[in-house]
Amino acid sequence: MSMFDKLDSVVRRFEELTEKMADPTLYERQDEYKATTEERANIEELVQTYKEYKKIKGDLEGAKELLESESDEEMREMAKEEISEYEGQIPGLEQKLKILLLPKDPLDNKNCMVEIRAGAGGDEASIFVGDVWRMYKNYWATLGFKADLVSVSENDKGFKEVILSVTGDKVFSKLKYESGVHRVQRVPETESQGRVHTSTITVAVMPEADEVEFNLDMNDVRVDVYRSGGKGGQSVNTTDSAVRVTHLPTNTVVAIQDEKSQLKNKEKALKILKTRIYDKMVAEAHEKEASERRDLVGKGDRSERIRTYNFPQGRLTDHRINLTLYSLDKIIEGDLAPVVDALVAHNQAILLQGEED
Numbered sequence: 001m002s003m004f005d006k007l008d009s010v011v012r013r014f015e016e017l018t019e020k021m022a023d024p025t026l027y028e029r030q031d032e033y034k035a036t037t038e039e040r041a042n043i044e045e046l047v048q049t050y051k052e053y054k055k056i057k058g059d060l061e062g063a064k065e066l067l068e069s070e071s072d073e074e075m076r077e078m079a080k081e082e083i084s085e086y087e088g089q090i091p092g093l094e095q096k097l098k099i100l101l102l103p104k105d106p107l108d109n110k111n112c113m114v115e116i117r118a119g120a121g122g123d124e125a126s127i128f129v130g131d132v133w134r135m136y137k138n139y140w141a142t143l144g145f146k147a148d149l150v151s152v153s154e155n156d157k158g159f160k161e162v163i164l165s166v167t168g169d170k171v172f173s174k175l176k177y178e179s180g181v182h183r184v185q186r187v188p189e190t191e192s193q194g195r196v197h198t199s200t201i202t203v204a205v206m207p208e209a210d211e212v213e214f215n216l217d218m219n220d221v222r223v224d225v226y227r228s229g230g231k232g233g234q235s236v237n238t239t240d241s242a243v244r245v246t247h248l249p250t251n252t253v254v255a256i257q258d259e260k261s262q263l264k265n266k267e268k269a270l271k272i273l274k275t276r277i278y279d280k281m282v283a284e285a286h287e288k289e290a291s292e293r294r295d296l297v298g299k300g301d302r303s304e305r306i307r308t309y310n311f312p313q314g315r316l317t318d319h320r321i322n323l324t325l326y327s328l329d330k331i332i333e334g335d336l337a338p339v340v341d342a343l344v345a346h347n348q349a350i351l352l353q354g355e356e357d
Helices: 003-021 030-069 073-100 123-143 171-178 262-290 337-356
Strands: 112-118 146-154 159-167 180-186 197-207 221-226 242-247 252-256 305-310 315-318 323-325
Touching: 003 030, 003 073, 030 073, 073 337, 112 123, 112 171, 112 262, 123 146, 123 159, 123 180, 123 197, 146 262, 159 171, 171 197, 171 337, 197 262, 221 262, 242 262, 252 262, 315 337, 323 337
Parallel strands: 180 305
Antiparallel strands: 112 159, 112 197, 146 159, 180 197, 221 242, 242 252, 305 315, 315 323
């Protein structure tokens, strides 16, 4: 099937979905309504781009006919200019159509749970957790994403762990490349001799599961409650409000004590537990698929070093695609788009190569 046969098929499907959404009873069937609106939204840009492409092709043919039939020199020059303009637009639109036709990651539309943890490097790692958290927060704001703090574990210098729930439009498509080990190289404020220290943190980006996709069986979960404790071991409150949940089949444990309410801590803990278990399921499925075709951008594994932030040189390097940018001051303040866009483009290039082979 040629590219244009595929495009015509997508247009027909778009029209079917549009007609289906006109059915006033569809909203009463919420699962079907959600699936229909999501599918239509996922192909709308492709359909609109194809319409634009066909219009320009039609305008190009019209300009060529005018050039052949017109004897007035001024009109001929105008037709030549239009032909040049249209011919210049077509290659870019064809490339965009090829990219939009690529198979979509079914997880791209999902919201995410993001966990940022200090690794090697002591205090500097804890400080860098806060820096990366701020970088993400500023970047997500430019995308219109909403980030809610689910849990935070502090120490004297920074953060041992931060867990966030991020919601918005196609969240996972923008965040999925962040999973892995982030390395920072800089001179700590406490370093009197100006020596550069190397520290690491880990970032885990996990797609949140919908109820229809994954249902946590509470018979497999043990819930323990205990008294909350803060820095230095002092009591935060005098009630057993902290909650620890354990998924017995996988021995996955989540403990939350942020809220004074035991119920709220339990809700948060179960949300994180469910996301982590779903993430394991997704990872296992991806590993099976990856054994047949490796993604050169990287698996996003927690143990995989993906990026280095070198402050003395003002340099950011993404090791998966050999990308080096000397604008670390802007990136660490939230200008992460050039990095993410390069990763997306690199992955698209690999997929396009696979389509052509």
